[in-house]
Amino acid sequence: MFQSLAGRVAIVTGGSKGIGRGLSARFAAAGMKVLVVGRSQADADATAAALGPDAVGFSADVASAAGCAAMAAFALDTWGRIDVLAANAGIFPAAKLDQMSEDDFDRVIDVNLKGTFLAIKAVLPAMKAARKGRIVVTSSITGPITGYPGWAHYGASKAGQLGFIRTAAIELAPWGITVNAVMPGNIRTEGLDGLGPEYLAKMEGSIPMRRLGSVADIANAALYFASEEAAYVTGQNIVVDGGQVLPESLMALEEMDVVV
Numbered sequence: 423m424f425q426s427l428a429g430r431v432a433i434v435t436g437g438s439k440g441i442g443r444g445l446s447a448r449f450a451a452a453g454m455k456v457l458v459v460g461r462s463q464a465d466a467d468a469t470a471a472a473l474g475p476d477a478v479g480f481s482a483d484v485a486s487a488a489g490c491a492a493m494a495a496f497a498l499d500t501w502g503r504i505d506v507l508a509a510n511a512g513i514f515p516a517a518k519l520d521q522m523s524e525d526d527f528d529r530v531i532d533v534n535l536k537g538t539f540l541a542i543k544a545v546l547p548a549m550k551a552a553r554k555g556r557i558v559v560t561s562s563i564t565g566p567i568t569g570y571p572g573w574a575h576y577g578a579s580k581a582g583q584l585g586f587i588r589t590a591a592i593e594l595a596p597w598g599i600t601v602n603a604v605m606p607g608n609i610r611t612e613g614l615d616g617l618g619p620e621y622l623a624k625m626e627g628s629i630p631m632r633r634l635g636s637v638a639d640i641a642n643a644a645l646y647f648a649s650e651e652a653a654y655v656t657g658q659n660i661v662v663d664g665g666q667v668l669p670e671s672l673m674a675l676e677e678m679d680v681v682v
């Protein structure tokens with residue numbers, strides 16, 4: 423699938439764990455060179471080492487313009503090009519509105535939304551010079567479609583990413599750079615595991631496919647957006663959630679059980 427990706431260079435922010443590690447693994451399996459980025463150099467190195475010699479770890483905080491610039495410079499120094507950016511790094515600490523501090527709000531927006539902007543801005547000079555590029559943002563169903571108590575700031579950041587890519591896609595179209603987003607449902611990652619077994623079990627019960635998603639489910643969708651074959655698709659988003667957003671009520675799920 424997507425032979426065009428062999429030899430291309432990808433940067434994956436938040437590539438050391440969870441969905442980002444799945445993206446890194448999928449890109450590496452497609453023959454790409456991958457810069458695995460996270461704040462922890464040790465974690466980024468460990469993930470890269472597991473992927474083989476064409477993957478390299480790098481430490482940067484996407485909320486920092488200098489960190490994102492260093493990340494792009496390192497990829498260029500190492501491989502001479504940047505073909506794909508997966509702007510995936512994100513955090514999802516929960517806080518209900520009466521407990522949510524201004525700092526809580528700012529940090530989530532800084533990492534998830536500003537970090538998306540800064541990572542994209544950092545790779546643009548190289549992509550524009552090549553007159554080609556693929557940017558794939560990891561958004562979520564939470565915010566653009568659904569809500570969940572404790573995640574008002576998170577949902578705003580994830581909906582904001584979709585607003586951002588629509589204008590970015592228009593601005594970058596003349597340069598041959600596409601900007602699209604994947605919107606995961608509940609995907610089994612370290613981050614999600616941190617929400618506890620009760621959350622995981624209940625969430626599984628609210629998904630028509632009756633399973634949490636895998637990081638491979640997300641990576642396969644991202645791989646399409648990253649490919650040459652997706653050259654004419656930009657400013658779009660795809661939900662990958664096992665049907666989670668579809669039931670209009672609990673009754674719809676109960677009815678499903680009766681049928682099965």
Ligand code: NAP
Nearest residue numbers: 436438439440441460461462483484512562608609611613
């Ligand atoms: P995760 O398992 O917690 O992994 C997060 C990754 O991002 C790690 O590699 C982490 O490495 C890195 N990271 C966190 N803050 C960073 C920062 N400021 N700068 C650079 N790297 C940073 O999370 P995940 O579940 O895979 O989520 C990844 C993305 O998918 C997020 O954007 C999230 O909103 C989105 N998403 C996840 C789900 C889900 O069900 N898991 C659903 C919808 C959307 P360090 O800790 O070393 O920095």
